[in-house]
Every structure is written in structure tokens, then in C-alpha cells.
Amino acid sequence: MITIFLFFVVILAQVGGEGGAGPNEFLSQGDSALATDQIKEAIAHYEQGISSLTVDDSLVVSLSLHTNLGTALSSAGKAEEAVASYAKAVLLHSDEAEQIEDETTKKEAADIASQASFYLGMTHQELGNPQKAADAYAFANMLDKWHWSSVANLGAVLHDELKQPAEALAAYNKAVEILTQTKVEPTDAPHDPRYILSQLQYRIGLTIIADPKRKCAMQDKPEQEVPCTEMAANAFSLALEYDRDNENARHMLASITADGTMERASTSYVAQLFDDYAGNFEHSLVEELGYNGYERLRRGFDRAFGGRENIPRNFSVVIDAGCGTGLAGEQFRNVSEYLVGVDLSAAIIEESKKARPNLYDKLIVGDVAEVFRKLKPVSLIIAADSYIYFGDLVPVFKAMQEGVGNEGIIAFTLENVSEDFEKSLYETKPDW
Numbered sequence: 172m173i174t175i176f177l178f179f180v181v182i183l184a185q186v187g188g189e190g191g192a193g194p195n196e197f198l199s200q201g202d203s204a205l206a207t208d209q210i211k212e213a214i215a216h217y218e219q220g221i222s223s224l225t226v227d228d229s230l231v232v233s234l235s236l237h238t239n240l241g242t243a244l245s246s247a248g249k250a251e252e253a254v255a256s257y258a259k260a261v262l263l264h265s266d267e268a269e270q271i272e273d274e275t276t277k278k279e280a281a282d283i284a285s286q287a288s289f290y291l292g293m294t295h296q297e298l299g300n301p302q303k304a305a306d307a308y309a310f311a312n313m314l315d316k317w318h319w320s321s322v323a324n325l326g327a328v329l330h331d332e333l334k335q336p337a338e339a340l341a342a343y344n345k346a347v348e349i350l351t352q353t354k355v356e357p358t359d360a361p362h363d364p365r366y367i368l369s370q371l372q373y374r375i376g377l378t379i380i381a382d383p384k385r386k387c388a389m390q391d392k393p394e395q396e397v398p399c400t401e402m403a404a405n406a407f408s409l410a411l412e413y414d415r416d417n418e419n420a421r422h423m424l425a426s427i428t429a430d431g432t433m434e435r436a437s438t439s440y441v442a443q444l445f446d447d448y449a450g451n452f453e454h455s456l457v458e459e460l461g462y463n464g465y466e467r468l469r470r471g472f473d474r475a476f477g478g479r480e481n482i483p484r485n486f487s488v489v490i491d492a493g494c495g496t497g498l499a500g501e502q503f504r505n506v507s508e509y510l511v512g513v514d515l516s517a518a519i520i521e522e523s524k525k526a527r528p529n530l531y532d533k534l535i536v537g538d539v540a541e542v543f544r545k546l547k548p549v550s551l552i553i554a555a556d557s558y559i560y561f562g563d564l565v566p567v568f569k570a571m572q573e574g575v576g577n578e579g580i581i582a583f584t585l586e587n588v589s590e591d592f593e594k595s596l597y598e599t600k601p602d603w
Contacts, residue, residue, distance in 0.1 A: 194220045194232050198239070205243050213243040230267050230280050234260050238287040245294055253294050260287035261310070282358070285315035292324060301332035312345075318358040319349040323371060330374065336381035343375045369414035376406035376423060400427050464584050465555045469502035472553075472582045482506055486550035490574070492539040492583075493557025495519055497527040503553055504530060511535060513542045540567055543574030550575075554583035 197220030204213035217240035224233055241256035264284035271277040292307035308325035312318050326342035329335045349357050350364050350371075361367045379387065380403045387399040404427050410420035473479040487508045491500040494512030496519065504510060512531040514520050520534050535542055539557070543549060552571055561567050571581055 192219075192223070194224050194228050194236060196220075197223065198232060198236055201236070201239060201243070205239065205246070208246075210243055210247045214240065214247065217243060229276075230263065230271060231276060231283065233263055234280055234283040234287065237263065238283055238290070241287065241290060241294075245290070250294050250298050254291060254298070257287045257291035257294065260284060261291065261307075264314075281314050285311045285318055285321070285358075288314065289318065289321045289324075292321070292328075296324075296328065301328050304328050305333060315358055317349055317355050319346045320359060322346045322349070323367075326371075326374060326378075330378055330381065336378040336385075340375060340378040343371050343378065347371050347375070365413045369410045369412075369417045369420065372406045372410035372413065373417060373420040373423070376403040376410065376420070376427075379403040379406060380427065404428050465499040465502050468499060468553065468555050468582060468584050472503075475582075486580070488546060488549050489551040489553065490539070490542060490546065490549055491531070492543075492552055492554040494523060494531070494534070495555075497523045497530045499553055499555035500530055501527060503551070507551070509533075511542070511546065513537060513539050540570035543570045547574045548576050549579050551579060552581045552583070554581075556584050556586065558583055559586045 197216045201213045201216035201220065204210075204216055217236050220236045221233075221240065224236070237256050237260035241253045241260070244250075244256055245253040261284055264280055264287075268277065268280055268284070271280060288307050288311035292304040292311065295301075295304035295307060305325055305328045308321045308328065311321035312325070315321075322342045323346040326339045326346065329342060330339035347368060350361075350368060379385070379399050385399055387397050387402050388395055389397055404424060407420045407424035407427065410417050411424065414420075473482070476482045485506055485508045489503060489507040489510045491497075491503070491510065491512045494500055494514050497512065500510055500512055509532045510530070511533045512520070512523060513535045514523075515536065515538065517536045520536050523531070523534065539554075543552065552575060558564060558567065575581060
């Protein structure tokens, strides 16, 4: 899981009061310690401050102590305790905020409680509690309607973890609205809003096409249906207008518009995609999605020879193109004298070594087309769902042909597109 809108800011509440070892003093000492990474000392100061609180102390001080204690505990790796501290701050505000008469103090208290709820959401995400994270993010935005990162993170949780694209779309749109309005400075406004807006538009595009059964319409003409792919393409285009280096958006725009001029997904896109995905790659692919393309590839390979027993020989040099964690390579190890795994993602290569040590005779981080040419003559090339990241397959087919020559064999899988997407291909690229 990846969430990209995390802004962890320690709250340094500005409070008055006399000196001495009271809550104010402990809060100040805790903040100083936390700012210099003296985490244990910070925790001790905040806990002393909380212990010294009385009914006469400001709610702002109390909220700050509990919230900043949560931040210190989180920094110390004590996520469960951090949750309790953040939750205490949120509950304190709910119980006592109405008693505050001064509007400035009331707003300050609400802002601190909003940040506490935001941090609570972040910590629940870390602990794998997506619904609790979503609830906390939503509450943070309820307390502070200009808290853009709370709704951005809410969108990420709804889309990535709770699989609620419609609700995620609403959250992302709200974040965009906050960042593009000019009346009020957004809470914790990003240093580079164009980068964030690009990421938000990219994610808006993803939510629009997440459900193939979705029907789309413009907000001002809800009765008039618009192709969802058209709306998603617009979002991806906006993402590129904000940031021309957004390779994810560029790839999705080319894919959704059936842009045959794009030969393949960019190297940086594929590498980043699988670097981010590496740790959970195989579990998500096989156990959650029920993927078995690597097994089907081997069965098809065996059928081509009339059965496994009829495969004529072991292949001297075998390249597993886009090897991932070795799912396909494992299927073909018994027919390979020298098995080479190739992947653009260094993180995936490392996961392969952990998951299947000694499976490959050689592992290469790099471009498969270059490896085909470098290691020729190649006896066998296998590719299980690696070529879906190539728009135009001609270049990679030429590289394969050069690599295997006249004697080698190639076995690969491709993704079957939907009827709607095939129709759009015929309309936009008749010669596809």
C-alpha cells in the first residue's frame, strides 16, 4: 500500500502562562527534545505534563500534550500507544470544545484536534486498520475544512485499501478544490502544489476507470452520459499539465487513449511501479488476485510439444523476461541449463532472491530487449504478463527475434482486452 500525501508536522502550541514545572513547561521541554530527536526525553516530558494537568489548565495545552506525545510515541515505534494518545486528544476536544467562549482559542483547539485526528489516521494506516484510518481522516477534515491532506489521504485509503472508488473520487476532488481555491490558505499548504495536484489528478483518473460498470456524467449535466475513459483521459491530461514528469499519468493516458505511438511504458514508470509494489507483490498477485498466468504459460508450453514428456531437450540459455519474484522461472527451471531472470525493478530482484534463493543462475536489473541481444543466441525466452507494459510490441519482438535467431523458442502471455476497449481501439487506431 502506498499513500503519498503524508505531512507529519509536530504541533508546537503557543501558550502563555507562568514558568515552573507545570504543563506549559513540560510541553515546551518535550517539544524541544522532540525537535532534536531526543525521543525518550520528549515522551517523559509530555507524560509529566499530562500528569500535572488540572481542571484550570487550558484545553489547548492539554490537546498539545496528548497530540505531541502521540507523535513522540510514533517516532519511537510505539504505534498502538500513539493511537491511544491521539484518540485521547480527539475525545478531549469533543468533550470540552463547546465550553470555550473565545473564538480564537476555540479555533486553535479545533486545529490541534484536527491534526491529532489526521495523525491518528496515519497511524491506523501503519497498523493496517484502513476503515479506522478513513474515519479519522474524515473527522480531521470535519474539524478543519481546509485540511487538504486529510481528504487526499482519505481518498488513498478508500481507493487503495477499501476498494471504494466512487467515495475516493469525491475525496480527491475535495482535495483539489481546497488546493485550487484562493480565498483561504490551505492547512499545511504543500511547498509544490503543482506536483501534488498532478498526483491527485492521476489518482482521480484511476478512480474513474476502477469500476468497468461505472457510468459517468458531467456534474453540470448529470443526465448526459459521458464515456468514463474520456473523463479519465482528461484527468490524466491535467496531471501532465501540472507535472510533465508524471510518468504514471503519461502511461495511463497512452493506455486509455489507445495511443499506438507510445512504444512502451517508460522504464522509470515500470521500475517505480514494482519497486513500490515489491514487498507485497507475490501475495497480492497470487493470493489476493488469484493470478496463475505462470502456470498456464507452462501448460501451454507443454501442449505445444504434445506433452511434457516430449520436450526434446534442456534449453542451454533461458531468459525469464520480467521475472518478478520467480513465479514463471520456477515453472521452467527443470528445462533450463542456464536460467537468467531480468527485471527493471531492483527491489523485485531482491524479493526474488529472498523468495526463491538459487533459482536463477543469473539475475539482471535492466531492459529485457538489451539482454536479449547481449546474451544471444538464446534458446528460450519466457515472459509471463511482462509485455502488457509495451504499447507497440514490434520493438520487443524484433529484439526477441535477434536474440533467439532461427533455433530458439519464445513463450509469452498477453492480456485479453475487454470488448469496450477493443471497440475504442478500432475507433481510435483502426490499424492496431
